[in-house]
Every structure is written in structure tokens, then in C-alpha cells.
Amino acid sequence: MSLSPNYLRPRTIGAVIRWTLLCAIVVGTVWSLLDWIWGLAALAAGAALAIWRVLRVREWVRTFRYAERADDLLISQGLFLRKLVCVPYGRMQVVKVDSGPLDRRFKLAGVSLVTAASDSNAEIPGLDAEVAAALRDRLIAAGESKAIEL
Amino acid sequence: MSEQTEPTGQTEPIGQTEQAEPTEPTERKRPRRTHPASAFISGWVALGAFLLAQLRGVFDNPGYPDPRTPIMLIMLAGAAVLLIAGGLWRWWNTLFYIDDDEFRVETGRFFHTSKRMAYSKIQSVDIRQPLLARLFDMCALVVATGNAESVELRFLRRKQAESLHDYLLAKAAAERAEQVDGGSAPMPQPAAPVLVKLPNKRIVAAKFLSLSLWLGIVGPLAAAVVAFVFDVPWVSFGGFLAAGIGIVGFVWTRIVGQLNFQVSRTPTGLRVQHGLTELRSYSVPRKRVQAVTITQHWLWRLLGVYQVDAAILGSGGEDESGKSGSILLAAGTWAEVESVLGECWPQDSWKAVPVRPVSKSGWWLHPLRRQGSKWGFDQHFFVAKYGWLDWEWSIAPLAKAQSVQLSAGPLDRKLSLRSLSVHTAGSQISVSAPWLDADEAQSAFTELSGSLLAERSVASALPLADSAASRRFEPGEQAG
Numbered sequence: 001m002s003l004s005p006n007y008l009r010p011r012t013i014g015a016v017i018r019w020t021l022l023c024a025i026v027v028g029t030v031w032s033l034l035d036w037i038w039g040l041a042a043l044a045a046g047a048a049l050a051i052w053r054v055l056r057v058r059e060w061v062r063t064f065r066y067a068e069r070a071d072d073l074l075i076s077q078g079l080f081l082r083k084l085v086c087v088p089y090g091r092m093q094v095v096k097v098d099s100g101p102l103d104r105r106f107k108l109a110g111v112s113l114v115t116a117a118s119d120s121n122a123e124i125p126g127l128d129a130e131v132a133a134a135l136r137d138r139l140i141a142a143g144e145s146k147a148i149e150l
Numbered sequence: 151m152s153e154q155t156e157p158t159g160q161t162e163p164i165g166q167t168e169q170a171e172p173t174e175p176t177e178r179k180r181p182r183r184t185h186p187a188s189a190f191i192s193g194w195v196a197l198g199a200f201l202l203a204q205l206r207g208v209f210d211n212p213g214y215p216d217p218r219t220p221i222m223l224i225m226l227a228g229a230a231v232l233l234i235a236g237g238l239w240r241w242w243n244t245l246f247y248i249d250d251d252e253f254r255v256e257t258g259r260f261f262h263t264s265k266r267m268a269y270s271k272i273q274s275v276d277i278r279q280p281l282l283a284r285l286f287d288m289c290a291l292v293v294a295t296g297n298a299e300s301v302e303l304r305f306l307r308r309k310q311a312e313s314l315h316d317y318l319l320a321k322a323a324a325e326r327a328e329q330v331d332g333g334s335a336p337m338p339q340p341a342a343p344v345l346v347k348l349p350n351k352r353i354v355a356a357k358f359l360s361l362s363l364w365l366g367i368v369g370p371l372a373a374a375v376v377a378f379v380f381d382v383p384w385v386s387f388g389g390f391l392a393a394g395i396g397i398v399g400f401v402w403t404r405i406v407g408q409l410n411f412q413v414s415r416t417p418t419g420l421r422v423q424h425g426l427t428e429l430r431s432y433s434v435p436r437k438r439v440q441a442v443t444i445t446q447h448w449l450w451r452l453l454g455v456y457q458v459d460a461a462i463l464g465s466g467g468e469d470e471s472g473k474s475g476s477i478l479l480a481a482g483t484w485a486e487v488e489s490v491l492g493e494c495w496p497q498d499s500w501k502a503v504p505v506r507p508v509s510k511s512g513w514w515l516h517p518l519r520r521q522g523s524k525w526g527f528d529q530h531f532f533v534a535k536y537g538w539l540d541w542e543w544s545i546a547p548l549a550k551a552q553s554v555q556l557s558a559g560p561l562d563r564k565l566s567l568r569s570l571s572v573h574t575a576g577s578q579i580s581v582s583a584p585w586l587d588a589d590e591a592q593s594a595f596t597e598l599s600g601s602l603l604a605e606r607s608v609a610s611a612l613p614l615a616d617s618a619a620s621r622r623f624e625p626g627e628q629a630g
Contacts, residue, residue, distance in 0.1 A: 072599055082563070084556040086599035091552045116463070116575030117552035 003064050007126025010102045012057050019050035066124050068138070073113070075122050085122050089142035091115045097136050099129065111135050181245035181256070188305035189237030191282050201226075246303060248314060253293070253321075255301050265301055267293065270325035273438060273463055275318045277311050279429040291315060319433060323418055345420070345493060346479065346486045348411040352455060356481035357405045359449040408480045413490055420493055422478060432476060438463045439494050440550045440574040441581055442478070444487060446541040455481040458490060463575055491545075498530040500545050505533060509587040512565035516585075525570070525583035527594060529601050532572045534583040546572045546581040548601050556595045558588075570594060 023046035031039030060079055067074040072088040092113050099109035109132035110125035127135065239259075247254045254266040276292040283290065288305035291314055306314070409426040419436035423429065440461040450456070458479040479490050491500060505526035513520050522537040532546045551572045558568050568591035571582030586594070 072602070074599075078557075080560055082558050084595065085553055086555075086595070086602070087553040088599075088602050091602075115552040115573075117573040122553075 001066050001068070003061055003124070003126045004108060004128045004131070006106050006128070007108055008058060008061050010106045010108060011061055011126060012054060014102055015054045015057050016050075019046075019053055023047065023050055061126065064124075068135075073122070073139070075124065087113055087115060087122055089139065092139060092143040095136045095139045095143070097132050099132075109133070111139070113139070180249075181247055183245060184241060184303055185288060185305055185307055185310075186238075186241060187286055187288060188283075189241040190234060191237075191286060191288060191305055244303075248317065253318065255303070267301065268325070269318070269321045272318060272322040274433060274435070275315050275322075276430070276432040277315055278431075279425075281427045284427070284429065293318060315433075319418065319435075323435075344412060344414045346413040346482060346490060348480060348482060348486075350409050352453065353408050353411060353481050354405060356447075356450055356453055356455050356457075357408065359453065360447050408477075411480045413479065415493055420478065420490065422476065424477075424480065434460065434462055434476060434478065434494075436494055436496075439547070441544065441546040442491060442494065443545075444543040446537075448539040448541070450481070451541075453481070454483060456484065456487050457481060458487055460494070461574060495530075495547060498547070500531050500533070500547075503528050503531050503533045503545075505535060506590075508583070508585040509565075509567055509590075511567055511587070512561075512585075515561075520585060523583075523585065525586065527598060527601075532581055532598065534581050544581040546574050548572070548598070550574055551602055554595060554598045554602065556591060568592070570598075572598070 023043070027039055027043045027046055030042040056079060060077075063077070063079065065074075065076045071090075072086050074084065074086050076082075076084045092115055094114040096112045096114065097109050098112065103109060103126070107129050108126050109129045110123060111127060111132050112121065112123040114121050124132075124135070240257075243257065243259045245256045247256075252266055253269060253272075254264060257263050257265075272293060274294045276294070278290045278292060279288070280290070283305050286305075287308050289308050289311035290302055290304035291306055291311050292300055292302045294300035303311075303314075406426045407428065407430070408424050410429075411424040412422070414421045414423070416433065418433070419439075420434040421431065422434060423431040440463055442461075443459045444456050445459070446456045456479070457477065460476055460478050462476050478494075479487060482490065488501070503526050505524040508520060508523045508525060510520075518538045519536065522535065522541070524533075524535040526533050527548075530548055532548060532551070534544045536542045552575055553573045555571050555573065556568055557571070562568060566588040567584075568586045568588050569582055569584040570586055570591050571580060573580060
């Protein structure tokens with residue numbers, strides 16, 4: 001399964017806001033500490049990086065995949081550092097559905113899994129709200145029926 | 151019983167409330183207190199610190215009031231009285247209940263806290279003995295659950311602490327057994343037979359050979375030599391000397407903390423004890439062992455010794471090595487490593503896991519570290535070995551693994567390499583194998599994710615971490 005196609009817009013908006021803020025801070029600091037020419041250079045570099053990152057969002061959302069298998073959940077994500085995680089249902093301790101203000105505008109929500117290992121806490125962002133709630137319920141049900149002790 | 155602050159023992163005189171025996175059958179809930187001497191022990195520690203601060207004040211600035219003037223004496227006496235009164239107050243208002251139904255600790259009068267812990271959630275029970283308490287033969291009992299909220303009862307008589315320790319552990323095991331298969335008798339309490347006892351000479355030798363100590367000595371020494379050669383004033387030389395002494399002192403406390411290292415066998419797993427000035431003792435229930443790392447510092451090859459660390463769920467925080475988790479063996483020979491780990495995993499052989507070398511692709515990136523790196527897995531364990539100079543072997547039992555991850559950075563993808571890691575609970579030790587061949591790693595990932603599931607049925611079928619019961623599952627795979 002892949003993410004909701006609607007997720008592209010909130011994620012892009014979020015990325016624009018984040019990178020604009022970050023750029024503003026860095027450029028402001030450089031400008032005030034060094035010469036204006038350095039500030040301009042930082043601005044150019046920051047803008048280029050930000051635009052590149054924002055353009056990559058589409059690809060990131062497109063390549064994010066998850067699969068509910070019989071006994072475990074697979075999540076594959078990332079462009080630069082690619083990851084494939086397999087979390088058995090029995091290991092999930094908590095399943096959360098969360099949605100920020102931006103997500104809510106687009107009727108989206110993310111599902112995150114909490115296991116006993118902090119490394120393997122996985123997150124599926126940007127699902128349609130109903131899909132997310134249904135996924136959570138399925139995950140919890142599967143987790144309960146296959147629970148193991150630590 | 152309501153959680154009132156007015157306990158039944160409140161009117162009894164001091165000195166008779168500790169070690170209350172359940173003599174009256176009508177009054178089942180007898181609150182207990184820690185030993186009254188604990189008020190003085192914690193008080194004296196604070197008083198000593200106060201005195202030291204005063205003395206330092208006198209030495210550091212001459213304008214400081216002399217400690218022999220009456221006003222200072224009065225202040226000192228006042229401080230002593232206050233501290234002891236505070237200690238007594240705290241002691242008097244700390245009550246604990248340990249019985250068949252509950253384990254509860256009530257503290258404080260103005261800011262009352264009542265902490266209740268489900269027996270089944272108890273992860274570990276430790277006995278600690280700080281130096282001052284040791285003089286009085288007193289112990290602190292630390293009861294930890296999975297998260298950071300642990301309960302410390304200080305101080306108890308050693309005998310009482312030990313019996314409570316055993317009681318709590320047995321109770322926790324019994325509760326858990328009830329949850330799993332509906333009831334079983336509490337474990338019998340045996341005298342723990344000693345499995346491994348490390349000679350102090352070897353521990354000292356191993357610690358002296360480890361790099362941290364040499365950095366501590368050679369670093370300041372080199373700095374001092376440089377200061378001497380370049381004719382830097384003697385002041386800086388003294389500073390370096392002081393730094394050197396400080397570091398050596400730090401390392402020294404580490405060595406002292408590891409002396410008298412002893413591992414004994416208990417029905418649920420292992421019990422580890424070490425320390426010269428402060429005796430630390432913690433239990434390692436077999437079921438809580440999430441992952442294990444065997445390390446050998448490169449100089450340790452001369453001695454042929456290894457250190458074994460384990461990630462144990464619910465074990466309290468850091469230990470002397472700075473790593474979180476618990477040391478299972480400070481400096482053991484290979485045979486001792488085998489016997490200790492064999493006790494952790496009696497039914498499966500962790501040595502029989504077939505290992506293979508990592509991929510040759512892109513070896514020039516880390517020409518030396520790739521040499522000794524190996525990895526492997528079977529249906530019970532995932533194993534990663536590193537090592538060219540320092541040697542490290544991490545083992546994760548798949549029954550305890552939380553998830554499997556396959557990852558690759560951009561450079562890895564160019565060279566068709568992958569990293570495979572098995573995440574274990576607590577994230578104290580992460581077992582990961584980098585630089586694997588892409589295809590091999592992919593198929594290993596598929597197989598491992600399958601094993602994680604297959605392993606579960608066996609794991610949940612084990613009623614308790616009782617070796618006798620669990621051995622029957624794998625008759626052909628005894629740890630040899």
C-alpha cells in the first residue's frame with residue numbers, strides 16, 4: 001500500500017515552511033556575523049537546498065510503501081537512506097493515530113507503532129483519516145491476538 | 151484497605167517497628183519500615199559533605215570564619231540535629247507493604263506519595279550496599295519495572311533485604327506464571343550455586359590493559375612532557391598532574407567496583423555480584439536477556455579474557471563501564487563466557503550459528519575493519535561479529551527481537567551493500583551487521599522476519615524461564 005495521494009500537498013507545504021524558517025535563521029545569522037556577500041551566498045545555497053528538498057517530497061511520498069502481511073507489517077521508506085522494516089504484530093505495544101493541524105485540513109492522519117525497542121518505532125504518515133483509523137484497529141486486534149511477552 | 155497515611159504501627163515506639171512479623175492474623179496489612187539506622191546513615195553522609203564544604207571554605211579563602219569559633223560550632227551542631235531529625239522524619243514516614251496482594255510504598259507526610267507496583271510488572275530487584283551502609287551491614291533494595299520509575303528502600307538489614315529480594319522475585323515469577331498458564335506454585339528458594347568466580351588478579355590485569363587507563367596516564371604524562379620541553383611554567387605542569395591523578399582515581403574506582411566478581415545460578419537465571427567498597431548485586435532473569443555483546447579489547451588477547459554485557463529489560467541504568475545494561479562477566483575466559491551464556495540460553499546453542507564473511511565489495515572503504523567482520527543467523531539467533539583490533543560479538547535471540555531492518559545509504563547502493571539490524575527491546579545493545587551483499591541481505595531479511603514469527607509460538611509456549619521445562623523443546627540443540 002502506498003500513502004494517500006492527497007498527502008503530497010500538506011507534506012510539501014510543511015517542507016516549504018520548515019525549510020524557509022531554517023534558511024531564514026541560518027542566513028540571518030551569517031548575514032549579521034559576516035559580510036553581506038556571505039549572507040547572499042548562504043541564501044543562494046539554502047534556497048537551492050530547500051527547493052531541491054521540496055521537489056524531492058513528491059518522490060518520497062511516491063516511494064513510501066507499507067504492507068500488512070499475515071503476521072507482520074512491512075514498511076519501506078526513504079530516498080537517500082533507504083530502509084525496510086519488518087515489525088511483527090505481536091511486538092507492537094501501542095498504536096497511535098496522530099494528525100497535526102495541516103493534516104487535519106486535508107483529512108489525513110498518520111499511524112505510528114510503538115514497540116519495546118525505540119529503534120523500531122515505525123511511522124506511516126499521511127493516510128486518509130478513515131484508512132488510518134481502520135489500520136490502527138486492525139493492528140491492535142492483530143497485536144492482541146498474537147501478543148508475546150517481553 | 152484504603153491508602154491512608156495513618157498506619158497501625160504509628161504509635162509504637164521507635165525500634166520495634168522494623169521487621170514486623172505477621173503475628174496477628176486479624177491484621178494482615180502490617181506496614182513495615184526500613185531500619186531506623188537508615189536515618190543516621192543518610193544523615194551522616196550529608197553531614198560529612200557539609201563538614202567537607204566548611205573545611206574547603208577555610209582552606210580556599212582565609213577570610214572565612216574559623217570553624218572553632220562558638221558560632222560555627224553552634225551552626226554545626228544545629229546542622230547535625232536538623233539532618234538527623236530530617237532523616238528520622240523521612241524514615242518514620244516511609245512505610246512499605248510487601249505481602250500476598252500488593253507491593254506498596256508510602257512516603258512523605260506533607261507531600262504524600264503512594265507507589266504501588268504490580269508483582270507481575272517487576273523486572274528486577276537489586277541489592278545495593280553503599281560504603282557507609284556497608285559499615286553497618288545495611289542494604290538498599292531497588293525494585294525496578296520496565297520504565298524509569300523504580301523504588302528504592304533504604305536501608306534494610308542484609309538478611310531482611312535478601313529475604314525480601316527472594317520473596318519479590320518469587321512472587322513476580324509466580325504472578326507471571328499465573329498470567330501465562332493459570333497458576334503455579336511460587337518457586338522454591340534455593341541457595342544459589344556459584345557459577346563463575348573471577349580472580350581479582352585477572353580483573354586488575356584486564357583493567358590495566360584496557361585503553362582507557364592508558365589514555366588516563368599517558369595523556370597527562372605526554373602533556374606534562376610537552377609542558378616541560380617547551381618550558382611552560384610549573385603551574386600548568388601541576389595542573390596536568392592533578393588532571394592525571396583525577397583520571398587515574400576515576401579508573402581506580404572502576405577497578406574497585408569490579409572486584410570480587412561473582413556469578414551464581416538461580417532458578418530464573420543468574421545473579422551477578424561485584425564490588426569491593428560498594429557491593430552491587432543484581433539478578434538477571436533468563437527471560438529478560440534481550441541481547442548480549444562479548445567484547446575483547448585488543449590487549450586482552452594476551453590474557454585471553456572477554457567481557458560480556460547484556461541488555462536486560464528493566465535493569466537500572468548505567469553501570470561502571472559507562473555502557474547501559476549490565477555486565478554479566480567483567481573479564482572471563484572463553485570457557486566462563488560459554489558457561490554464563492549457556493545459562494542464559496540453555497535450550498539453544500548460540501555458538502552453532504553459522505557465520506559468513508561480509509561482502510568484499512567496496513572493501514577499500516574500511517580495509518581493516520572488514521577483515522574480521524562476520525555475520526550469520528539461524529532460527530534462534532542473529533549474530534554480528536566485528537573486529538580487527540578490538541573484537542566484538544553481538545548476539546540477539548530472535549525470540550526477543552522487536553523488528554528487523556534492512557537499510558542502505560547512497561554509497562551502499564552504489565556498491566550493492568546493505569545493513570541488516572535486529573532491534574531489541576530497551577535499545578541498549580543494537581545488533582547490526584553492515585556491509586552485507588545485497589542479495590544475501592535481502593533473503594536473510596525475508597528469512598529473519600519469518601523466524602521472528604515462528605519463534606513466537608515457542609516463546610509463548612514456555613511457561614517460565616525454567617530451564618528444565620524449556621530444554622524439552624529442542625532436544626537436539628543442547629548448548630555444548
